[in-house]
Amino acid sequence: xxxxTIFPQRGLPALLVAxxxxxxxxxxFWPAAQAIxxxxxxxxxxxxxxxxxxxxxxxxxxxxxxxxASAARTLVFCASVSVLSMALGLVFAVFADQELRGRAIxxxxxxxxxxxxxxxxxxxxxxxxxxQIGLLGRGLDHVLAWFGARWDxxxxxxxxxxxxxxxSAWKQVSYNFIFFLAGLQSIPRAVTEAARxxxxxxxxxxxxxxxxxxxxxxxxxxxxxxxxxxxxTFGTIQAMxxxxxxxxxxxxxxxxxxxxxxxxxxxxSSAQSVVLMVLVIALTAAQFRAFGxxxx
Amino acid sequence: xxxxxxQGVRKSFGTTHxxxxxxxxxxxxxMVVIVGASGCGKSTLLRIVAGLETPSxxxxxxxxxxxxxxxxxxxxxxxxFQNYALYPHMRVFDNMAYALRIRxxxxxxxxxxVQEAADMLGLDALxxxxxxxxxxxxxxxxxxxxxxxxxxxxFLFDEPLSNLDAKLRVQMxxxxxxxxxxxxxxxxxxxxxxxxAMTLGDRLLVLNQxxxxxxxxxMEIFERPADTHVATLIGAPAMNLFAATLTQGGTVAVxxxxxxxxxxxRYPGQDGxxxxxxxxxxxxxxxxxxxxxxxxxxxxxxxxxLIHGRIAxxxxxxxxxxxxxxxxxxxxxxxxxxxxxxxxxxxxRVETVSRPAMAG
Amino acid sequence: xxxxxxxxxxxxxxVLLFAVPVWLIVAGxxxxxxxxxxxxxxxxxxxxxxxxxxxxxxxxxTGVPPVWRMLLxxxxxxxxxxxxxxxxxxxxxFAIVFxxxxxxxxxxxxxxxxxxxxxxxxxxxxxxxxxxxxxxxxFSGLTVPLIASATATLLFRQVFVALPDELVEAARxxxxxxxxxxxxxxxxxxxxxxxxxxxxxxxxxxxQYLWPLLVATDPKLQxxxxxxxxxxxxxxxxxxxRVMATATLALLPPIAVVLLMQRWFVRGLTEGEK
Numbered sequence: 001x002x003x004x005t006i007f008p009q010r011g012l013p014a015l016l017v018a019x020x021x022x023x024x025x026x027x028x029f030w031p032a033a034q035a036i037x038x039x040x041x042x043x044x045x046x047x048x049x050x051x052x053x054x055x056x057x058x059x060x061x062x063x064x065x066x067x068x069a070s071a072a073r074t075l076v077f078c079a080s081v082s083v084l085s086m087a088l089g090l091v092f093a094v095f096a097d098q099e100l101r102g103r104a105i106x107x108x109x110x111x112x113x114x115x116x117x118x119x120x121x122x123x124x125x126x127x128x129x130x131x132q133i134g135l136l137g138r139g140l141d142h143v144l145a146w147f148g149a150r151w152d153x154x155x156x157x158x159x160x161x162x163x164x165x166x167x168s169a170w171k172q173v174s175y176n177f178i179f180f181l182a183g184l185q186s187i188p189r190a191v192t193e194a195a196r197x198x199x200x201x202x203x204x205x206x207x208x209x210x211x212x213x214x215x216x217x218x219x220x221x222x223x224x225x226x227x228x229x230x231x232x233t234f235g236t237i238q239a240m241x242x243x244x245x246x247x248x249x250x251x252x253x254x255x256x257x258x259x260x261x262x263x264x265x266x267x268x269s270s271a272q273s274v275v276l277m278v279l280v281i282a283l284t285a286a287q288f289r290a291f292g293x294x295x296x
Numbered sequence: 297x298x299x300x301x302x303q304g305v306r307k308s309f310g311t312t313h314x315x316x317x318x319x320x321x322x323x324x325x326x327m328v329v330i331v332g333a334s335g336c337g338k339s340t341l342l343r344i345v346a347g348l349e350t351p352s353x354x355x356x357x358x359x360x361x362x363x364x365x366x367x368x369x370x371x372x373x374x375x376x377f378q379n380y381a382l383y384p385h386m387r388v389f390d391n392m393a394y395a396l397r398i399r400x401x402x403x404x405x406x407x408x409x410v411q412e413a414a415d416m417l418g419l420d421a422l423x424x425x426x427x428x429x430x431x432x433x434x435x436x437x438x439x440x441x442x443x444x445x446x447x448x449x450x451f452l453f454d455e456p457l458s459n460l461d462a463k464l465r466v467q468m469x470x471x472x473x474x475x476x477x478x479x480x481x482x483x484x485x486x487x488x489x490x491x492x493a494m495t496l497g498d499r500l501l502v503l504n505q506x507x508x509x510x511x512x513x514x515m516e517i518f519e520r521p522a523d524t525h526v527a528t529l530i531g532a533p534a535m536n537l538f539a540a541t542l543t544q545g546g547t548v549a550v551x552x553x554x555x556x557x558x559x560x561x562r563y564p565g566q567d568g569x570x571x572x573x574x575x576x577x578x579x580x581x582x583x584x585x586x587x588x589x590x591x592x593x594x595x596x597x598x599x600x601x602l603i604h605g606r607i608a609x610x611x612x613x614x615x616x617x618x619x620x621x622x623x624x625x626x627x628x629x630x631x632x633x634x635x636x637x638x639x640x641x642x643x644x645r646v647e648t649v650s651r652p653a654m655a656g
Numbered sequence: 657x658x659x660x661x662x663x664x665x666x667x668x669x670x671v672l673l674f675a676v677p678v679w680l681i682v683a684g685x686x687x688x689x690x691x692x693x694x695x696x697x698x699x700x701x702x703x704x705x706x707x708x709x710x711x712x713x714x715x716x717x718t719g720v721p722p723v724w725r726m727l728l729x730x731x732x733x734x735x736x737x738x739x740x741x742x743x744x745x746x747x748x749x750f751a752i753v754f755x756x757x758x759x760x761x762x763x764x765x766x767x768x769x770x771x772x773x774x775x776x777x778x779x780x781x782x783x784x785x786x787x788x789x790x791x792x793x794x795f796s797g798l799t800v801p802l803i804a805s806a807t808a809t810l811l812f813r814q815v816f817v818a819l820p821d822e823l824v825e826a827a828r829x830x831x832x833x834x835x836x837x838x839x840x841x842x843x844x845x846x847x848x849x850x851x852x853x854x855x856x857x858x859x860x861x862x863x864q865y866l867w868p869l870l871v872a873t874d875p876k877l878q879x880x881x882x883x884x885x886x887x888x889x890x891x892x893x894x895x896x897x898r899v900m901a902t903a904t905l906a907l908l909p910p911i912a913v914v915l916l917m918q919r920w921f922v923r924g925l926t927e928g929e930k
Contacts (some may be wrong), residue, residue, distance in 0.1 A: 006754055007834045013751035017763050020748040023804035026789075028770045031781035038781065092670045095663040109671045111918060115910035117863030117881050123888060123903055124677040127684065127697065133896065135680060138695045170673075182926035190381035193348055198395035198442070199369035208394075212385040231776045235865030239885045253776045257866070260780035269780050276777045284771055 032277065038270035057271035066247065067255070067272070074230060074251040077165060081233070082225035084169040086218070089176025094206070096177070097184040107181070113174040119235035125167035126240060129153060153241065157248025160241045164249050167240060168233045175228075176221055183217035184210070220290040227283045231276075252276060298359040298449035298482050299324050300345070305354035307340055307506075314340050315506045317354070327476050327483040329497030331490060331529070337506040338486045339454060345484060346452050347371050358449060369398075374443035375452040379459065380435045382427040382442075389423040392442045413441040416475065433464045440472070444479070451476065451483040457492065469495060490530050494518070502526045520636075524643040527574050527636060533602060533614045535574045538630075539640065542569040546649070549573055549637075553609035555587045560632025561648035570640025577602070579634035580615035586629035589613060596620060678907065685709065685901035692896040708901045717887050717898040723905060726880040729872075730862050731909065733798050733879060737861035738854050740803040746846070749812035750838055754824070771806040775867050783870050793874040802860075802867065808853050811924075815846050852924015855917045859910045880906040 039057055041050040061067050096106050116124075129137040131152040141151040153159040187210065195209045234253050237243060243250035243258060250258065256276065260269030300322040307315040314337045322328050330338045343349040345356055347368035356364045363371050374395075383391050389410055396406045414420045417437040427435055436456060443451055453472070457465045473496050476483050487493055493500050494514045502509040502517065502525075510522035514530075521527035521535075528534040540549040546563045549571055550556055557573065565571075587607050595602040601621040604614050607628075615628065637646045676699075684697050686705030691697075716722040751757075752764050775782065782801070783792075791797030819842070827837045843850075868879045878886075884906060887899045914921060 006756055007837075009755060009834060010757045012834060013755035013757045013760070016747040016751035020744045020767060020804050020809065021763060023744070023800060024767060024770050027782065027785065027801035027804065028778075029766070031778045031785045034781035034784060035778055088670075091666060095666045098660060098663050100660060100663055100667075106667045106671065108915065108918060109675065110667075111922065112911050112914055113674045115859050115863075115914040116907065117865065117910075119863070119865040119881050119885050120903055120906060123884060123899065124681065126888065127680055127896075127900070128677060132695050133692055133697055135697060135699070173670075174674075178922055178925055182922070188379070188381065190377045190379055191383060193368075194375070194377060194381035194383070194442075195394075196348065196368045197346060197373065197375045198446075199398045200394070201367070201369055204398065209383060215385075231774050234776050235863075235881075235885075238865070239888065256776070257779055261783075261870075273777055273779065273781070280774065280777055 035270045035273045035277070038267060039274045042267045053267070057267045058275075061268065061271050061275065070247070070250055070252050070255045073161075073247075073249075074253075077161070077168075077233075077249075077251050078226045078229040080165045081168045081172065081229040082222060084165065085172040086176050086221055086225060088169070088173045089221075090180050092173070092177050093180035093184055094210075096181060110177050111174055113171070114178070116171055117235065118168070118171055118232055119239045121167050121171040122164075122236040122239035125163060125170065129163050129166075155245055157245055160245055160249045164233070164237050164240055168229060168236050171236070172225060172228055176225070179217055179221055180214070183214050187213050216290065220287065223283055223287040223290050227280070227287070230279070230283075300450060300482060300484070301355075301357035301360075302341075302345070303355045303357070305341065305344060305351045305356065307337070307344060307349065308352045313506060315344075315351070318501075318503075318508050320501060320508070320511060322482050322484065325480045325482055326498045327473075327485060327496060328499050328501055329485045329487060329493045330501045330503060331487055331493035331497075332503035333529070334488060335505070336503040338488075338503050341503070342375075342452055342454055342484060342486045345450070346373055346375050371450075372446075372448050373450040373452055374446040374448040375454065376436075376439045376443050376456045378455045380427075380439040380456075382435055382438055384427050387424050387426055388419060388430070388438050388441075391427070391438055392445050395442070395446050409445040409447070410441075413444040416444065417441050417471075432460055433468065436460065436468060440475070444475070448481065451481050453483065453485040453487075455487050457487070458489070465492075472496065490532065494530065500530075502529060520645065521574075522645050524572055524574065524638050527638070531576055533577050533616070535576050535636070536580065536613050536615075537638075538573045538575075538611055540571045540573045541640075542571050543567050551607075551609070552611065553587070553607055555607070557630050557635070558632050559635060559637065563637055563646055564649050565646070571646070572638040572640050572643065573630070574636035574638060575630050575634050577614045577616040579631065580613065581629045581631050582615075582617075582623075583627055583629035586627040589626040589628050591623065591626065594621070594623075678904075681900040681903050681907075685897050685904055687897055689895045689897045697896070705897070708897055709905065712898050712901040713905070716883075717895050717902070718893070719889065720883045720887050721875050721878060723880065723883070723902050725876070726878050726883045726902075727905060727909075729795075729798075729877060730879040730881065730906070732795070733864070733868070734858045734861035734909075736795075736799040737802050738857035740799065741805075741808050741857050742850060742853055744803055745808035745812055746843070748809050749816055750842060752809075753813055753816040754834065754837075767804075767806045767809055769806075770804065771810070775802075779866070779870070786871055792871055793877055795877065797871045798868055798877065798879075799861075802864070808857070811849055811853065812846060815849050816842065819845065848920055849924055851917055851920035852922075855913055855921040856925065858913050862910045 040052055040054060042053045042056065092110055096103060096110065100106070126134065128134050129140075131137050131141045131150070131154075137151060144151045150156070151159065153163040191213075192205070192209065195205045200208065230251070231253050233251070234257065237249050237251065237254050238257070241249045243254040252272065253276065256269050256272045259265045259272065302318050302320045305315055305318040306313075318341060320328070330341060332338050340349060344351045347363070347366060350365060354364070355362055358371060358373075383394065386394065392410045392413060393406050396409065410423070414423060417440060419434070419437055419441055422430060422434060422438070427438070430438065439456065456472075457468055460468060469492055485496055497514055499511060499513050500517050501511045504525045509526045510517055517526060517530055521530065524537060528537065538551050540551050540557065542563060542565050543550055545567070546565055547559055547561070548556060549559055551573070589605040589607055591603060591605040593604040595604070600619065601617045602614060603617060603621065603623065603626070604612065605626070606612050613628065638644060639646055680697070680699060683699050683701035684692065685708050686701045686703065687697065688705070713724045714722055716726075720726070748767065752760060786792050786797055786801070791800075823841060824837070827841055832840065863881060864879065865881055865885070868882045872878055872882070880902065884899060884902050887902065888894055
């Protein structure tokens with residue numbers, strides 16, 4: 001997409017682009033290049049010198065059972081968060097699309113949660129799920145105690161995973177709601193009416209007409225949700241479980257932080273960063289393709 | 297095959313009253329065209345018949361059965377939408393088969409009906425295409441095909457031709473009429489185009505701001521319009537209207553410019569009653585002893601010429617002359633047997649109280 | 657409008673799903689921290705406890721500066737990021753779309769690529785860079801690196817490319833140079849996108865966690881989101897009522913921004929990228 005009409009100046013535009021380019025190079029490309037460089041090196045135990053080790057760090061990564069476990073965990077986490085938050089977002093959007101009294105108020109009340117920080121979502125859910133303090137958590141703990149189990153996401157790995165999934169999905173519903181609603185509203189009313197005239201009622205109409213026409217939106221949202229779950233949930237997980245207990249909620253992004261920041265393993269952590277970069281690039285490319293198709 | 301009965305149908309949206317009590321009966325196999333300007337309520341009326349809206353008052357009966365509150369799917373009616381409303385994600389074949397699949401018809405029956413409709417509409421080669429690969433005219437035919445395969449009790453058309461170019465419109469108009477006649481399905485057709493109305497309808501329902509102005513066969517509407525609104529809606533160029541006063545015991549009308557027009561019959565009313573006289577452009581006569589007309593504009597159309605002008609007090613007149621003409625100053629007369637008389641205040645048609653005197 | 661009880665039920669559930677947790681912290685803030693620790697957190701506020709908000713604003717909590725300070729930092733950060741990003745992106749998009757200059761396409765792709773590199777992916781090296789530039793524990797360090805990503809630039813680029821040619825030509829015939837054209841035509845035409853982006857970027861800047869965590873170790877530069885997580889800190893000594901009061905205060909500005917600019921926000925989100 002190019003323009004036919006342009007201004008003739010040459011120096012001016014370079015000047016206009018300079019600020020963004022400057023920040024981009026200093027704070028994006030330089031660190032990214034560093035990460036790539038570091039990923040090919042290994043520090044000695046005293047941190048005094050570095051040695052070029054080629055692809056050793058990557059090989060070690062792929063061989064590292066804990067990294068593979070983290071990758072698998074991230075997959076499960078991303079899938080769960082995406083499915084849960086998209087399903088809820090879709091259900092709310094379908095009902096908010098109908099002719100209802102108070103429709104505008106419902107929409108407003110389902111859109112504001114977009115503003116909640118991922119880290120704060122974690123705090124909210126701690127106050128719900130905490131085994132001693134939480135509004136739901138303490139009741140849950142009592143109930144489970146009758147069966148000889150406990151509710152404590154600080155101790156039980158699976159429960160911790162459930163807790164962070166819930167908090168992360170909860171935060172994202174609003175975003176999905178907004179996009180699904182826009183998608184539903186872009187379906188021409190006459191097409192839905194034609195389906196009604198043809199005898200398609202309720203669920204059947206939804207399944208054969210609405211859902212297929214909503215497919216581009218769904219694909220786009222899937223990519224966005226997976227990206228969100230993989231990266232933007234760092235604050236949520238860190239605030240709620242810090243990746244624990246043990247490593248049960250340590251997704252890839254949390255692992256990079258732990259290994260690099262907490263444990264000082266620059267080479268390994270850089271290799272992880274590079275792998276994540278590749279993942280992000282693939283996801284973003286997919287997102288652009290999906291968004292382009294949605295706009296048709 | 298079915299009869300349709302509308303009884304006292306009214307519709308209001310909040311404080312906006314859109315329909316003010318419509319009564320109409322469609323005979324089996326009849327095609328009635330609802331015609332009127334934008335905003336007159338014609339689409340609303342159609343949607344009430346379809347079940348996409350519910351009336352605020354009144355009933356809709358299909359074959360004697362009250363369907364006023366029934367869902368569209370329960371009414372056995374098929375609708376052709378203005379923008380075709382084809383399912384964009386389905387092939388043409390599936391678009392047409394959709395309703396039949398819902399009804400649980402066998403694969404063979406569905407294929408047979410779709411093929412038959414495709415043959416009727418020339419869609420055979422397009423059955424595998426998606427709507428976005430079709431032209432406007434092709435999409436319109438698919439929309440019709442979708443309605444035809446249903447073999448419904450009633451066809452509903454919501455301005456189906458307004459998105460087509462002029463030439464295609466003329467062609468499709470004829471096809472729709474032929475198809476409807478051949479299939480004999482009772483139909484309700486909505487349009488704002490008076491040519492479509494005249495050519496397609498067995499009867500016309502003229503709507504004026506939610507009121508039924510006239511329900512009659514096309515020629516009756518043309519020759520004896522029920523009020524000034526109908527008179528100017530049907531027929532192009534529109535009928536000329538003049539403000540006038542009744543005098544001489546109801547036999548003569550005097551225009552604002554003083555010209556005296558013989559009415560050729562006695563009309564009811566006091567002397568001095570306000571009237572509106574109407575005469576179609578093709579009936580305005582050129583008479584050497586008539587009113588002087590100052591010509592504003594001449595529009596040569598080849599087969600005829602339209603002459604726009606003004607008479608003495610500024611009232612504008614359009615007359616239609618066969619063949620080419622280039623007259624600068626004219627004298628015109630309004631022959632009594634071509635006059636339409638309407639009440640000056642209500643606009644309603646006024647009938648004579650006596651037969652016109654025979655010559656002599 | 658048909659009364660549809662199923663729809664109302666579902667939507668009400670949705671509204672409560674989000675409203676209840678937030679109400680919980682509003683009400684919980686007013687309750688006594690020991691009571692909370694004993695498991696008595698309830699949805700009913702104690703009106704006597706309203707003073708907690710003032711207290712938290714003035715004094716903060718253990719290990720955390722006064723909340724008014726943190727709110728100010730967060731606000732400053734969000735505003736600088738939102739305004740800065742919009743300004744930079746407007747200029748860049750304008751340059752890329754309306755001019756031809758050497759390496760124009762290279763610049764475009766360089767900027768485009770940054771879309772794909774969120775902070776979480778470059779944690780360690782970016783910290784190193786910040787450190788060597790002495791930007792750790794500075795306000796610029798908090799904000800500048802977050803200003804240059806590509807989402808806004810791409811959005812504006814899209815809007816600018818769609819402007820009719822006649823508009824540019826008419827302006828040039830009227831004697832307008834690039835600056836006038838930018839100020840008098842391009843910016844006003846982009847106003848919906850501007851409004852939407854402001855909301856998105858303000859919320860983005862306010863809600864940052866990882867970046868301020870890394871870059872701002874000095875308590876004086878702590879943002880409110882980081883502060884809250886720090887307050888939660890070690891199990892057993894958390895002053896939950898203070899946490900909740902601060903969280904309430906921390907939620908108000910971004911929610912207000914979203915609600916006030918809701919219409920533009922939704923339109924901008926669904927018409928632009930991300």
